[in-house]
Amino acid sequence: MGSVTKTAAPAPSAIEVRGLYKSYRDQAVLEDVNLSVRPGEVYALTGPNGAGKTTLIRTLTGLAFPTKGQVFLMGRNVHDDGPRARANLGAVVEAPARFYPQFTGTQNLTMHARLAAMAPTKGRQIGRDRIREVLALLELTRMADRKVGEFSLGQRQRLGVAAAILADPKVLILDEPTSGLDPLGINLIHRIVTSLATSGCAVILSTHHLREIATYAHTVGILTAGRMVDHVDLRSRKAAYRFRVDDPVGAAEVLEALPFVRRATARPPFAVAHLGGEARVPEALAALISGGVRVYEAAPDHFDLYEYYRERVEQS
Numbered sequence: 001m002g003s004v005t006k007t008a009a010p011a012p013s014a015i016e017v018r019g020l021y022k023s024y025r026d027q028a029v030l031e032d033v034n035l036s037v038r039p040g041e042v043y044a045l046t047g048p049n050g051a052g053k054t055t056l057i058r059t060l061t062g063l064a065f066p067t068k069g070q071v072f073l074m075g076r077n078v079h080d081d082g083p084r085a086r087a088n089l090g091a092v093v094e095a096p097a098r099f100y101p102q103f104t105g106t107q108n109l110t111m112h113a114r115l116a117a118m119a120p121t122k123g124r125q126i127g128r129d130r131i132r133e134v135l136a137l138l139e140l141t142r143m144a145d146r147k148v149g150e151f152s153l154g155q156r157q158r159l160g161v162a163a164a165i166l167a168d169p170k171v172l173i174l175d176e177p178t179s180g181l182d183p184l185g186i187n188l189i190h191r192i193v194t195s196l197a198t199s200g201c202a203v204i205l206s207t208h209h210l211r212e213i214a215t216y217a218h219t220v221g222i223l224t225a226g227r228m229v230d231h232v233d234l235r236s237r238k239a240a241y242r243f244r245v246d247d248p249v250g251a252a253e254v255l256e257a258l259p260f261v262r263r264a265t266a267r268p269p270f271a272v273a274h275l276g277g278e279a280r281v282p283e284a285l286a287a288l289i290s291g292g293v294r295v296y297e298a299a300p301d302h303f304d305l306y307e308y309y310r311e312r313v314e315q316s
């Protein structure tokens with residue numbers, strides 16, 4: 001039998017936004033927004049108040065219609081083929097999500113489960129065990145049989161996330177899921193989002209909590225005045241190392257010539273290089289030393305998303 005060479009094809013996007021425009025009367029709120037999120041990726045959307053984040057999220061979920069452009073969820077156009085596109089979607093688009101206050105947490109989730117069972121392509125039956133499981137995951141077991149009208153803001157917020165993940169969505173879209181939550185609640189949402197992404201779910205969430213999302217988002221989209229001014233790939237930023245040297249420009253040239261270095265720049269007194277991992281640090285050091293560069297220090301170059309964001313927003 002002959003052998004077959006396999007080349008891993010990139011996973012198709014779970015969320016794909018193409019040339020999206022949205023205006024309210026004559027006011028442009030979104031202009032030419034493009035983005036894509038693959039299965040397993042967490043995309044954090046951020047930007048100043050009024051930048052258009054909620055409008056974008058509502059348009060992604062099919063709740064708002066674009067003036068121009070398309071949104072695909074799992075390959076289906078959310079505005080032309082809504083019920084099928086949304087069959088794989090879990091979302092919280094209003095904070096806190098709306099529930100029937102006179103019914104308990106369990107009863108509200110049971111109603112969500114019935115709706116999920118009616119989805120055209122999925123039709124999954126969600127049993128009581130799953131409802132108990134998501135309530136426990138969101139640390140709401142104690143509140144399960146209390147009326148939602150008696151829930152605190154943070155508890156309702158967590159119930160919203162419980163409803164969004166109930167049917168094991170392939171796409172999760174959350175508008176400011178951590179607003180109104182205490183520090184442990186914020187951490188809980190982060191852990192849940194990370195674990196869903198690890199199991200293959202594509203996640204978009206909007207947030208103002210830059211330092212927190214920097215720890216687990218893969219990409220950060222910066223939206224200002226309706227335009228996506230930057231997509232920051234945090235994975236590549238984390239692979240950077242900085243070397244404090246006597247000659248940063250010469251050191252950057254030495255590093256740039258190494259086959260495993262993707263990019264090297266001088267930022268006096270440092271030369272900063274994207275090495276692809278810490279296993280390459282000894283080789284980079286050896287190259288610098290044999291190139292006649294004196295090295296005083298080598299350390300990961302921590303990317304400060306907050307500082308980056310501030311500069312980016314001030315420029316635009």
Ligand SMILES: Nc1ncnc2c1ncn2[C@@H]1O[C@H](COP(=O)(O)OP(=O)(O)OP(=O)(O)O)[C@@H](O)[C@H]1O
Pocket residue numbers: 024029047048049050051052053054055056
């Ligand atoms: N239904 C609407 N009719 C008219 N204008 C609207 C409507 N909804 C939003 N806008 C306008 O669109 C712009 C973007 O609003 P949006 O709520 O999307 O911003 P945001 O980035 O989510 O803000 P925040 O961070 O404050 O939540 C604002 O100027 C807002 O006034």
